Amino acid sequence: MNKLKLIFIFSIFSSITSVAQNVGFWNILSIKKEKNKSFTYQFDAHVRAQKLIDNFNAYDFRFTTEYKKNEHLSFATILSNHYNFSDGGNFKSPLLSNELRFAIQAKTKQSFGKLNVANRYRIDQRYFFNTNTFIYRFRYRLELNIPISKTIKLQCNNETFLTTGNRFSIFDRNILATGFIINCSKKYELQINYLNQWVRKNDSENLVRTLQIAHTIKI
Numbered sequence: 001m002n003k004l005k006l007i008f009i010f011s012i013f014s015s016i017t018s019v020a021q022n023v024g025f026w027n028i029l030s031i032k033k034e035k036n037k038s039f040t041y042q043f044d045a046h047v048r049a050q051k052l053i054d055n056f057n058a059y060d061f062r063f064t065t066e067y068k069k070n071e072h073l074s075f076a077t078i079l080s081n082h083y084n085f086s087d088g089g090n091f092k093s094p095l096l097s098n099e100l101r102f103a104i105q106a107k108t109k110q111s112f113g114k115l116n117v118a119n120r121y122r123i124d125q126r127y128f129f130n131t132n133t134f135i136y137r138f139r140y141r142l143e144l145n146i147p148i149s150k151t152i153k154l155q156c157n158n159e160t161f162l163t164t165g166n167r168f169s170i171f172d173r174n175i176l177a178t179g180f181i182i183n184c185s186k187k188y189e190l191q192i193n194y195l196n197q198w199v200r201k202n203d204s205e206n207l208v209r210t211l212q213i214a215h216t217i218k219i
Contacts, residue, residue, distance in 0.1 A: 025049040026195070028214040040066040044080075052211060056090045059083055072110065078103040078122075098129040118143040126165075135165030137172060145181060153181040155193075166200060173199045177212065189216040 025048065032042045041064070048058040062080035069075070082099040086092040105122040124137040141159035148154050161172040179193030191214035199206045 022050075022209060023052050024208060024210040025052050026210050026212040028212070030214065030216040032216055032218045034218070038068050040064075040068070042066070048210075050087065054090070055088065057085045057087060057092070059091075072108060074107045074109075076105040076107070078105065095130065097131075100127045100129065101125065114146050116143075116145050120159075133165065135163060137161055137163040137165075151183045155179060155181055155191075157193075169200055171200055173197060179212070187218045189218075190214070191216075 027047045028044060030042055030044045032040065034040050042062075044062040044064070046058075046060045046062070047056060049056040060080055060082040062078055064076055064078045066074055066076040078101070080101045080103075082097070082101060083095060084097045084099075085095055102125045103122050105120065107118060107120045109116065109118045111117070120139075120141040120143065122139040122141075124139065125134070126137060127134050139159060139161050141157055143155065143157045145153045145155035155178070157175075157177045159175045159177075161174070162170050163172040164170070166172060175195055175197045177193045177195045179191060182190040182192070184190055191212070193212040193214070195208075195210040195212055197208040197210060199208055
């Protein structure tokens, strides 16, 4: 039965991506370690492409330490390094940006029957080595998910980004994501999401459609 559900989910996303134009790809691999009930450590590697499996133009590495005060409140710090390359090729030169980022985060969680609601607040401190600039970015994400079986949840997230570094507008981007969280086993979780990203570049807004695959391995 679970295999049939997985086939159904992949069929939905295949249909979406086949009709969407200029679909990008965002692949995430996470290694997660729960030291105890309060502290969790996580390493992430992200790779992005402008097409589904071509024109790879960005990657980053992240390390997160999370402290869970209780079931409803948690805090985290995130240190990450981001690389963005030129459009039109696979990690094509020249390198557009080399960014070191430090973030602090707070997250609240509540449940209303089967519906789970989370609010995530994050402040990014971003330093760009190639331009020697330092900016702040403020992020808020609303997360909703509801179980549709013992192992699969339907989720929908919306995140808004406000930045100090864009002279055209404080609005940086908005990401609307919908997809599935699949607990394949106690040690492995798979997420499949379809993202609509409204990204401000210079004085115009651009719509970026992306298929996101996230793998989480618990050790």
